[in-house]
Amino acid sequence: MFLFLVSIKFEIGKKYFKGTALKHMQKDLLREHEIYIPSAVELEKFNRVVQPCFDMIGKNQRENHRLAETRNFLLPLLMNGQVGFNYED
Numbered sequence: 443m444f445l446f447l448v449s450i451k452f453e454i455g456k457k458y459f460k461g462t463a464l465k466h467m468q469k470d471l472l473r474e475h476e477i478y479i480p481s482a483v484e485l486e487k488f489n490r491v492v493q494p495c496f497d498m499i500g501k502n503q504r505e506n507h508r509l510a511e512t513r514n515f516l517l518p519l520l521m522n523g524q525v526g527f528n529y530e531d
Contacts, residue, residue, distance in 0.1 A: 446477070
């Protein structure tokens with residue numbers, strides 16, 4: 443569902459929300475929009491292709507979080523001269 447909504451995000455904003463100052467969702471137009479519901483076999487094939495990508499995204503997000511924590515811990519120490527590092531060519 444998430445990927446479907448992302449794929450029609452522009453269309454939703456342009457077509458289904460109307461109004462002058464405060465835009466309101468046009469529910470009748472949205473109800474008329476056809477949504478393809480894949481079979482179980484199609485979902486399984488899709489998940490086999492997409493799941494490794496989502497796993498990698500999650501892994502990268504966790505690594506980014508750990509790296510940011512490490513940076514936030516080390517940067518004040520480096521700025522205060524409490525830690526240093528050696529340049530090796």
